[in-house]
Amino acid sequence: MARTRGDGGGEPVAQRGRPAGDRAARRAELLAAATAVIAQEGYASASLRKVAQRAGCTTGTVTYYFANREELVTALAESRFDSYDEMLESVRARGDVKALFERWLSHTTGDPEFWPVMSQLLSHARYEPALAAVIEQRYARYREVHAKILADGQARGAVRDDIPADLLADQLAAMGDGWMMMFPFESERFTPTRVRALVDAVLTLIAPVR
Structure with a gap:
């Protein structure tokens, strides 16, 4: 079953397996990416897609740790x-x-x-x-x-x-x-x-x- 992306547009996001690596460390990396996006481009620009790009991963990886924006x-x-x-x-x-x-x-x-x-x-x-x-x-x-x-x-x-x-x-x-x-x-x-x-x-x- 597909999930709905939480950063607008209602696009489905395919379920993915558990990403490799330490969960806490990966969450911290994604929060750091969100921090950088907001600091440099503004709050409105902090979509899940932008955060994923900054973190060097897919939007599906972001939604594994954070269900939506x-x-x-x-x-x-x-x-x-x-x-x-x-x-x-x-x-x-x-x-x-x-x-x-x-x-x-x-x-x-x-x-x-x-x-x-x-x-x-x-x-x-x-x-x-x-x-x-x-x-x-x-x-x-x-x-x-x-x-x-x-x-x-x-x-x-x-x-x-x-x-x-x-x-x-x-x-x-x-x-x-x-x-x-x-x-x-x-x-x-x-x-x-x-x-x-x-x-x-x-x-x-x-x-x-x-």
């Missing part, structure tokens, strides 16, 4: 938030707010594709309920962990406690998102010296009130 895009959003989670977990045990912002800025300035892709996912989620649900769920989890890190800092006297941790987390997340939004357009402003100054400014803003 919606599943591919939501998996890509999940992978973006996985990197956020890894960043948080790397500093959570120490409660090191400075390290968190250093990692945040390094993540932004070290991967030229990250924010251009993330911004397009966010803007299109308004019209795609499945994508919106993933972003809402994962961003809520991110804010929760971020707030816990700040609350731990407050308990140790390292973070101001006159503002609730959840409000601080929202404020700082908005600042970080703003940096990421501007980096693709003004990358020359984010020199190592300025990045250090931005981190120091954040630490001053959340320092305990004396």
